[in-house]
Amino acid sequence: MAAVFCLVFVIIVLYKGFCGGGEIEQIEWLLCPVCGRKTRIKVCVETVLVNFLLLCPKCNEETLIDVQKQVVSVINKPDTAI
Numbered sequence: 200m201a202a203v204f205c206l207v208f209v210i211i212v213l214y215k216g217f218c219g220g221g222e223i224e225q226i227e228w229l230l231c232p233v234c235g236r237k238t239r240i241k242v243c244v245e246t247v248l249v250n251f252l253l254l255c256p257k258c259n260e261e262t263l264i265d266v267q268k269q270v271v272s273v274i275n276k277p278d279t280a281i
């Protein structure tokens with residue numbers, strides 16, 4: 200029985216190793232450039248977003264952004280004031 204648990208543990212370690220190079224904590228929540236709070240998007244270091252329309256669930260603002268190496272660049276904030 201203990202061997203089964205041990206095997207499961209090894210599989211989990213291998214799985215994490217394949218998916219994130221063992222550094223699963225490099226995946227970060229994308230922060231809203233308007234209010235600075237967490238959105239529902241997660242990005243890892245390799246994630247590249249171009250002309251991504253980010254909708255913030257907290258302030259309901261839509262922002263066009265680029266993301267590279269977890270750095271957010273705002274392309275154009277939609278003009279809320281007409």
Ligand SMILES: [Zn+2]
Pocket residue numbers: 231232233234235236255256257258259260
């Ligand atoms: Zn926001």
